[in-house]
Amino acid sequence: MNNYMGILSAGWLIIGGALVLIAGTFQKVRRRIPELSIAIGGGATLLNGLLAWFYPLPKSGFFGMVWGGGIYSFLAAGVMLAITVGLSFLWRSHREGGYRGWEAFPLTLFIGAALSTLPASNHLLLSVVALETVSLGAYVLTGLSWENRYAPEAAVKYFLLGAVGFAFLLLGISYLYGLTGTLYLHHLWPMRWTAWHGNSLFALAMVLIAIGILFKLSIFPFHWWAPDVYGGATPSSAGLVVALGKLNAAFLAGVFLHYIHIPSDWLMGLASIAAISSLYGNLGALGQTSIQRMLGYSSIAHGSYILLGLVSGPEGRLQAWGYTLVYALTSTLTFGLLSLRAEPMEYKSLRGLGYNQPGYALAVAICLASLSGMPPLIGFFAKYGIFTAAFRAGYWLPSIVALIGALIGYFYYWRPIAWMYQAGEEIPIRMPALALSTGVLVGLGLLPMALWGWLDYLYGLAGLFLPRP
């Protein structure tokens, strides 16, 4: 009995992307490609949301290679939401002449198909193919603009280091296959991992896989490409690139940590690396004068919070996945909003924006505040969840150090906001604008909390809270 739920969203996106590609060969339809792609992406979001709502219990299909429904559809819906938002900003840049081609739209749909399959995969072959499809697409998206001086260089750097990380990951998986003789993840679960713990091949496999994942997540010893790549990427697609990289790594790492039992002192080591990485990323972002480069540095810090969640047991993995979805959406929004301005993104160029374009400035300010983790916004709740899980898992020292890093983060996220509201012409904000901003702040905080509860429910239903045998 086959169950097609697991490939419904990927199938929709691949067929849709192929149709868009074919449509692109006709001169008349070509102008409509961005709208068409956004419609397909939005359709995938809706489809996955409905699947998660009507089939809360996940089912496996295709020889048990892929899960569908429940938490997996929920994650895919979150992924597709971020991608659709990224596509609409790309559409705007396309219309304004910032990006002249149209190939990025079907490409992003194919990436969406792979990325929504990655967390649902139950077979390492599928995981690796999905992971690499997303990464290769991200390299292309980085170097999208032909006019941008930095984009090609950023793309080449991303490609080189991403490929090296992938080689490490692949070698690690090959040793894992050699040890176990299976690529099915659920076959790995019942294994008596404690018997492997002294095994040197097991240690080698785990170290190689960890290096590969830390490369993709841009964690401290393997982080140095992140500011250059995210700071130099084409502005209209930079948000998508950041989101794809983090989602990719977080999904793969979460799946690995669920099925494989890692010795607890290794987990402690990973948590310590996360703490150092948080300090490094936040301190590095402190000295920047360009917003895009500052966001590049801060992505190292966000990667470290995700890692801290991932190593903190089943609850931490849930929080880390939720955090990654939130971060993906917020960073796509932030980069997208910033790319609407033609000027170089120096802090200084923002002076007086809060008075000249109040709506736009408010939107940017809300995004930055959410990234920093200000209480009424979703970014705070996501961070709160991660740190609670880490404290409960007993990582006291790493959590406190990472928390100090996060506190430094408040400072540099609020600097551009301060620039925006520094005196240009004096146009006082009217009352409706204030009421609206308060409403948005509270709404953004409360609505996703309901979604968070839903995520928690689906996660439990999929059996991901269960202790290992």
Next chain:
Amino acid sequence: MKVELLYAVLTLSGGLFSLGLLGLLLRRNLLLAFLAIELMLNAANLNFLAFSRYHNEPTGAIFVLFGICLAAVEAVIGLGLVVRLFRAHEDLGFTKLTALRW
């Protein structure tokens, strides 16, 4: 497949991987860096084949087909990026990549 042969192949693939890593670290040229990365990927593929024979199980061999496919796609995208960069810089050395602080 005997264990001795497995060990021999594993040593070979380990050597290939180290060679690739060394090449990546020592050579300051983008095209040679790509060659080095392909070596590293193929070391993993060789491992999969050896383990597949050892376990008498076809999944590893099938994995290699996909792995080669991914490496090919990676070469296509990498060479495309290199051509673009060459048009901008007229040089393929790492040392010219300084528009962004490395």
